[in-house]
Amino acid sequence: MVTLLSSILLCWLMLWLFFGMLTTLIYPALRSTLHNIDPAQASTCILAWLAIAPCAALLATYIVYSPDIAQWLVTGHCHADGCRIHGPQSTLAMVPAALLAAWILYRIVDCLLRQWLPARRLCAQLSQFGEDGQDFITLASAQPMAFTLGWLAPKVFISAGMQHACSAEDIDCILLHEAAHRQRRDNLRLLMARILSAPLPGLWPVRALDDLKLNCEKACDLHAAAKLSRETVAGALVRVAKVQQHAAPAASLAFVGNLTEQRIIALLDEPQAPLANQIVFAMGSAVMLVVLAMINPLHRVVELLP
Amino acid sequence: MQTKPPSPSNTLPRLGELELTLLKALWETQDQSAHALRHGLPASHACSLSTVQTTLERLHRKALVLREKQGHAYVYRARLGRSELLGKLLGGVIRQLHTGNLAPILSSFVDFADRFDDDTLDQLDELVQRRLERRGDK
Numbered sequence: 001m002v003t004l005l006s007s008i009l010l011c012w013l014m015l016w017l018f019f020g021m022l023t024t025l026i027y028p029a030l031r032s033t034l035h036n037i038d039p040a041q042a043s044t045c046i047l048a049w050l051a052i053a054p055c056a057a058l059l060a061t062y063i064v065y066s067p068d069i070a071q072w073l074v075t076g077h078c079h080a081d082g083c084r085i086h087g088p089q090s091t092l093a094m095v096p097a098a099l100l101a102a103w104i105l106y107r108i109v110d111c112l113l114r115q116w117l118p119a120r121r122l123c124a125q126l127s128q129f130g131e132d133g134q135d136f137i138t139l140a141s142a143q144p145m146a147f148t149l150g151w152l153a154p155k156v157f158i159s160a161g162m163q164h165a166c167s168a169e170d171i172d173c174i175l176l177h178e179a180a181h182r183q184r185r186d187n188l189r190l191l192m193a194r195i196l197s198a199p200l201p202g203l204w205p206v207r208a209l210d211d212l213k214l215n216c217e218k219a220c221d222l223h224a225a226a227k228l229s230r231e232t233v234a235g236a237l238v239r240v241a242k243v244q245q246h247a248a249p250a251a252s253l254a255f256v257g258n259l260t261e262q263r264i265i266a267l268l269d270e271p272q273a274p275l276a277n278q279i280v281f282a283m284g285s286a287v288m289l290v291v292l293a294m295i296n297p298l299h300r301v302v303e304l305l306p
Numbered sequence: 307m308q309t310k311p312p313s314p315s316n317t318l319p320r321l322g323e324l325e326l327t328l329l330k331a332l333w334e335t336q337d338q339s340a341h342a343l344r345h346g347l348p349a350s351h352a353c354s355l356s357t358v359q360t361t362l363e364r365l366h367r368k369a370l371v372l373r374e375k376q377g378h379a380y381v382y383r384a385r386l387g388r389s390e391l392l393g394k395l396l397g398g399v400i401r402q403l404h405t406g407n408l409a410p411i412l413s414s415f416v417d418f419a420d421r422f423d424d425d426t427l428d429q430l431d432e433l434v435q436r437r438l439e440r441r442g443d444k
Contacts, residue, residue: 115411119411121320122399122411122412124326125321126395126396128326128327128330129388129391129395130392139392139396140388140389140392141389141392141393141396142393143393143396143397143400145396146414146415147412147414147415148412148413148414149411149412149413174415177415178413178415186413187411187413190410216413217417220413231437231438234430234434234437235431235434235438237415237416238427238430238434240416241416241420241427242427244416244418245421245424258420258422259417260417260420260422261420261426261430264433265430268433268434
């Protein structure tokens with residue numbers, strides 16, 4: 001029983017890393033398509049893309065170890081104990097399975113400890129300090145800032161400094177943008193993406209995570225633009241960027257990648273069309289075919305292990 | 307005993323719910339004893355006197371309250387005002403977000419890690435203005 005369970009676990013975890021590598025390698029080819037479709041849809045596609053590795057690995061493992069399904073996909077062969085349909089087992093799987101499981105668990109727990117807990121604590125503290133308004137919480141701070149914080153029930157915070165520095169129209173724009181973050185639960189979406197990609201080596205998922213963040217922001221910009229206008233939102237972004245720029249601490253990072261500039265340019269560009277359902281269906285089918293095609297070689301690989 | 311400096315990812319002040327509630331009570335009325343603070347607690351935070359005393363002791367160790375012995379009991383007052391503490395808290399968070407020491411845990415209207423030079427912002431501003439004028443012409 002222990003041999004079977006450790007073989008199943010090893011199979012799933014190795015496939016998770018394998019599919020993670022595969023999706024990372026293919027991702028650059030998808031980027032141009034993702035940049036040209038509706039940002040709300042693009043952000044969902046990226047999250048789904050990041051979920052492929054653990055989910056496809058789980059599906060493949062389930063099929064490999066389900067004799068009723070595997071009999072259609074694994075070529076017939078016999079072992080010393082007969083020719084019955086079987087799930088592949090390795091007596092040495094326990095140690096590598098335990099090591100891989102410990103690594104993946106460590107990465108996920110680390111991700112939760114660095115993000116989930118600090119955000120919860122900060123949200124609770126700021127909610128206590130701030131003045132609760134109808135749509136947002138006002139923070140009595142001169143530092144200009146406006147943000148959404150929290151995972152399951154996010155809250156919008158706007159500082160008094162930001163309210164003084166911006167016009168009523170800019171504040172409306174900020175509120176619409178942040179309301180969209182709250183409605184879409186973007187913080188949770190980003191956390192999910194980080195957890196799904198946590199087991200992968202550090203730099204592998206960076207591009208996809210950056211693109212996800214950018215598309216979430218663009219989707220919220222468009223939500224605000226639907227009520228105001230694209231130019232109004234772009235103008236508000238420029239003005240708020242100027243206000244924040246002058247209040248930034250001296251030790252700020254040098255320019256690394258500028259999301260706001262890309263968002264402003266995207267707002268002033270032509271609107272992007274959503275991805276056709278046929279393409280989404282084709283991509284899903286391709287993933288399914290890859291998983292099914294892997295079942296026979298996977299069965300053989302696990303059996304090759306001592 | 308030397309206190310270990312907090313790691314960059316862990317510099318958020320750790321304040322529990324009861325600690326925050328007691329601080330709020332001290333902001334409203336300074337110079338209160340543990341006994342008076344316990345009586346003023348909302349029903350949702352009702353607890354024993356020893357719990358209040360322990361929590362006040364923790365706040366004192368964190369240098370968030372001052373205390374003075376009056377008779378047999380201590381009288382407490384907040385060391386920092388509400389806006390001072392908020393400023394300190396936010397300042398730390400913003401600094402860490404700017405320097406990349408804190409994992410991104412919030413969505414801000416304009417990303418705190420974004421850095422612009424004035425020329426870029428002026429160019430973007432011009433671009434927006436041109437678009438607005440073009441829209442006005444139509």
